[in-house]
Amino acid sequence: SYELTQPPSVSVSPRQTANITCSGQRLGRQFISWYRQLPGQSPVLLIYHDDQRPTGISERFSGSRSETTATLTISETQTVDDGDYYCQCWGANADGVFGPGTTVSVL
Amino acid sequence: QVHLQESGPGLVKPAETLSLTCNVSGLFITDGYYWGWVRQPPGKGLEWIGSFHHERGTFYNPSLKSRVTISKDSSANQFFLIFGSVAATDTAVYYCVKSVVDQSSGYFDWGQGILVTVAS
Numbered sequence: 529s530y531e532l533t534q535p536p537s538v539s540v541s542p543r544q545t546a547n548i549t550c551s552g553q554r555l556g557r558q559f560i561s562w563y564r565q566l567p568g569q570s571p572v573l574l575i576y577h578d579d580q581r582p583t584g585i586s587e588r589f590s591g592s593r594s595e596t597t598a599t600l601t602i603s604e605t606q607t608v609d610d611g612d613y614y615c616q617c618w619g620a621n622a623d624g625v626f627g628p629g630t631t632v633s634v635l
Numbered sequence: 636q637v638h639l640q641e642s643g644p645g646l647v648k649p650a651e652t653l654s655l656t657c658n659v660s661g662l663f664i665t666d667g668y669y670w671g672w673v674r675q676p677p678g679k680g681l682e683w684i685g686s687f688h689h690e691r692g693t694f695y696n697p698s699l700k701s702r703v704t705i706s707k708d709s710s711a712n713q714f715f716l717i718f719g720s721v722a723a724t725d726t727a728v729y730y731c732v733k734s735v736v737d738q739s740s741g742y743f744d745w746g747q748g749i750l751v752t753v754a755s
Contacts, residue, residue: 559739561740561741563681565681570730570746570747570748573742573743575741576735576741576743577739614681616681616683616741623695623696623697624686624738626673626682627680
């Protein structure tokens with residue numbers, strides 16, 4: 529298994545763009561998923577396979593990646609985008625490690 | 636639409652075994668997809684425990700593998716988490732989950748979660 533790194537917090541003004549990064553030395557070709565979690569609720573999948581949006585997820589959420597860093601971009605941010613965001617990477621042995629999470633505040 | 640519901644004890648004593656059940660409706664666990672468990676200690680982040688596909692096998696978090704077993708009852712459309720020798724650090728909300736497509740596609744469907752406290 530391995531570790532992923534995310535910034536503890538990201539603050540952004542309404543209608544601006546927020547970028548949340550997820551880094552790991554061994555991201556390589558492993559797929560990344562992104563989730564948002566609100567207090568007391570189950571996580572919601574926002575992005576899978578690096579850049580695919582599940583049905584029902586706003587186009588304001590997009591994913592991209594390089595060899596060592598994946599990025600979740602939230603465009604036209606709104607106060608409803610507040611929450612904790614987690615990346616998840618699938619290793620060669622099919623183990624799905626989560627990043628430590630990033631708290632997004634739209635101020 | 637698939638629905639997942641966790642059930643089990645809310646309190647387990649240290650060194651005992653935790654057993655949780657995930658009841659699935661709206662889809663059969665033999666219809667494909669990966670089904671699994673994720674946990675979250677209070678105030679902390681998510682931790683992947685493991686998952687299975689009814690034909691492709693079962694996969695575990697290496698750091699938990701020695702204490703964890705995931706099994707299923709296809710006739711009842713349920714799957715289970717067995718977690719041995721629990722300690723206070725295993726106190727967490729436990730979620731059962733279902734993949735979008737394959738193992739690496741992440742989890743679109745989540746149960747509401749069940750809080751399990753390990754304490755004497």
